[in-house]
Amino acid sequence: MSVVLIRPLAVRTVAVSDPGDLLSRLPDAMPYAWIRHGEGLVGWGEAARIVIPPGPDRFDRAREWLGSLFDGARIDDEVEAPGSGPVAFGSFTFDGDAAGSTLVVPRTVLARRGGRAWLTTIGEAGSVPVTSPVEPGRIRYGDGTLTAPEWEQAVARAVRRIRSGTLDKVVLARDLTATAERDIDTRVLLSRLAVRYPECYTFSVDGLTGATPELLVRHTGRSIESLVLAGTTPRGAGPAEDAARGVALYASGKDRHEHACAVASVQEALAPLCSTLDVPARPELLVLPNVQHLASRVSGRLSDGASVLDVVAAMHPTAAVGGTPTGTALRVIRELEGMARGGYAGPVGWIDSRGDGEWGIALRCAQISGRRARLFAGCGIMAGSDPVAELAEAQAKFRVMQYALEG
Numbered sequence: 200m201s202v203v204l205i206r207p208l209a210v211r212t213v214a215v216s217d218p219g220d221l222l223s224r225l226p227d228a229m230p231y232a233w234i235r236h237g238e239g240l241v242g243w244g245e246a247a248r249i250v251i252p253p254g255p256d257r258f259d260r261a262r263e264w265l266g267s268l269f270d271g272a273r274i275d276d277e278v279e280a281p282g283s284g285p286v287a288f289g290s291f292t293f294d295g296d297a298a299g300s301t302l303v304v305p306r307t308v309l310a311r312r313g314g315r316a317w318l319t320t321i322g323e324a325g326s327v328p329v330t331s332p333v334e335p336g337r338i339r340y341g342d343g344t345l346t347a348p349e350w351e352q353a354v355a356r357a358v359r360r361i362r363s364g365t366l367d368k369v370v371l372a373r374d375l376t377a378t379a380e381r382d383i384d385t386r387v388l389l390s391r392l393a394v395r396y397p398e399c400y401t402f403s404v405d406g407l408t409g410a411t412p413e414l415l416v417r418h419t420g421r422s423i424e425s426l427v428l429a430g431t432t433p434r435g436a437g438p439a440e441d442a443a444r445g446v447a448l449y450a451s452g453k454d455r456h457e458h459a460c461a462v463a464s465v466q467e468a469l470a471p472l473c474s475t476l477d478v479p480a481r482p483e484l485l486v487l488p489n490v491q492h493l494a495s496r497v498s499g500r501l502s503d504g505a506s507v508l509d510v511v512a513a514m515h516p517t518a519a520v521g522g523t524p525t526g527t528a529l530r531v532i533r534e535l536e537g538m539a540r541g542g543y544a545g546p547v548g549w550i551d552s553r554g555d556g557e558w559g560i561a562l563r564c565a566q567i568s569g570r571r572a573r574l575f576a577g578c579g580i581m582a583g584s585d586p587v588a589e590l591a592e593a594q595a596k597f598r599v600m601q602y603a604l605e606g
């Protein structure tokens with residue numbers, strides 16, 4: 200386990216006047232961010248970092264490290280709100296056996312929530328070199344691991360596997376590559392995403408950048424909430440077609456079953472942790488600029504002092520990104536996708552020293568590195584799935600990051 204830190208952490212949180220657009224305050228091109236409707240946290244610099252080794256105990260290792268780091272910290276926090284005091288941003292790979300899961304405690308975090316704003320600093324306040332955001336310029340796209348026809352064939356194979364009775368659902372994803380004229384400054388992408396997708400969680404952790412609509416879990420004291428998504432249709436060309444698509448999605452047996460699998464996986468994971476759990480009987484429609492989703496808002500009360508990372512560990516991977524049953528779906532994903540998902544479809548978010556935090560599923564995102572980006576999009580495959588329609592759905596999901604890159 201590789202660990203870098205300034206120990207013990209000397210943490211100070213002070214209330215500040217409204218800082219305006221949080222993203223406009225970021226000094227460098229590789230920041231940490233978690234923003235929805237202008238609220239959330241942004242961070243920069245690095246007071247501590249852990250690269251978590253792959254394996255079934257990776258969430259335990261992460262929790263142990265955070266526990267000893269935060270317990271040993273000297274914290275002077277005049278705000279005492281979720282997200283004040285020391286905060287770690289994190290990204291876990293989808294596949295527990297893959298390397299690349301990380302937790303980072305930024306040296307500076309600026310936050311806004313519920314009409315309050317605060318600034319957390321760790322260690323001596325030093326001067327930070329400030330650069331201006333630079334547009335990436337022209338973008339060239341290329342195929343990722345599979346071409347579009349190859350991915351359609353993988354979907355057709357998954358459908359045959361499901362019809363043979365081996366599994367109910369599997370989420371298959373594909374990747375696209377993008378190369379920009381200049382190094383990609385994630386601040387440019389974050390600002391575009393936050394304006395166009397205010398309903399989503401605009402995030403960035405170590406270059407994994409996107410705007411996900413799917414809240415894995417928000418943890419505030421003992422209250423938890425989750426927004427479960429599965430079942431999708433692209434937006435229509437005009438209001439009439441759009442409304443008809445929404446009605447058809449809501450009435451589609453295939454999509455309702457796909458959604459029910461995702462809700463059941465969340466319910467099964469949360470029930471043992473909760474004294475009460477509220478799961479809606481029917482989904483609602485979530486309409487985003489690129490797609491419409493079936494959505495279920497699940498809420499509950501934890502029966503003990505489990506932290507947000509405990510809840511994340513119990514939930515991942517939900518059937519919104521894995522499938523049903525989970526073990527079989529994960530084997531089929533490895534076999535048919537043929538690619539490393541990295542942080543895509545893994546948990547991404549933040550945790551504070553009280554165990555509060557917000558974690559999403561890293562969807563509608565890309566891994567940014569220098570001039571290159573790797574974009575990801577996936578679809579829940581069911582017995583009734585049509586490979587052509589699934590490809591169109593994946594293209595609609597790619598549009599989020601294509602817009603972020605191109606403007």
Ligand SMILES: C=C(O[C@H]1C=CC=C(C(=O)O)[C@@H]1O)C(=O)O
Binds near residue numbers: 492562576577
């Ligand atoms: C796997 C993705 O979306 C998931 C979340 C919402 C709806 C989904 C669907 O309808 O297929 C997927 O389960 C993705 O965006 O890459």
